[in-house]
Amino acid sequence: MSELERFTISIDRRLLEQFDDLNSQCGYANRSEAIRDLIRDRLVTEHWRAPSDEARAAATVTIVYDPHTSDLSEKLTHLQHSQGDLVVSTLHVHLGGQSCLETVVLRGTAKEVKQLADRMIALKGVKHGKAVLTVEGEDLP
Ligand code: NI
Structure with a gap:
């Protein structure tokens, strides 16, 4: 992995509990890995929103x-x-x-x-x- 950056986010407690429950069911080792996957998925989705001639x-x-x-x-x-x-x-x-x-x-x-x-x-x-x-x-x- 390249250089790591740490950040803090504010989030509704119940939303976070649901997120943690889901991550636990899916087998994520920790919250960070689940958030990284969410970000990657969003980036890939955006990549496909307007498919380019070159990418x-x-x-x-x-x-x-x-x-x-x-x-x-x-x-x-x-x-x-x-x-x-x-x-x-x-x-x-x-x-x-x-x-x-x-x-x-x-x-x-x-x-x-x-x-x-x-x-x-x-x-x-x-x-x-x-x-x-x-x-x-x-x-x-
Ligand atoms: Ni067949």
């Missing part, structure tokens, strides 16, 4: 879909091939006769990654899709 980013996209839905499987494969420079890895799991789960790891500029994630989730026949948008982490202490 590097990474994401996982998880979708659940019915493999029998018209040409969804082909469209999904085509989409990933056409953006091959962004697709790092794909994991496909057959959940059952009517459902497949696919998790795709993307890496590239924030704008490109967000666009591809949105397009995959929006494909007709996708039952549920969720993207976890994150950063490469080098600028995040």
Whole structure:
């Protein structure tokens, strides 16, 4: 860790008690580590609020879909091939006769990654899709 800074904050006692309870349930060793994670999460969220053409980013996209839905499987494969420079890895799991789960790891500029994630989730026949948008982490202490 780089240089440490200590600061004091004022907070409603009940709010702090709830925060401490939650941190305890989550397994945080101390309050400082929980607050550091909150700050990092806020910074990453802001990073994605207006995805830039230059900033590097990474994401996982998880979708659940019915493999029998018209040409969804082909469209999904085509989409990933056409953006091959962004697709790092794909994991496909057959959940059952009517459902497949696919998790795709993307890496590239924030704008490109967000666009591809949105397009995959929006494909007709996708039952549920969720993207976890994150950063490469080098600028995040
Ligand atoms: Ni499958």
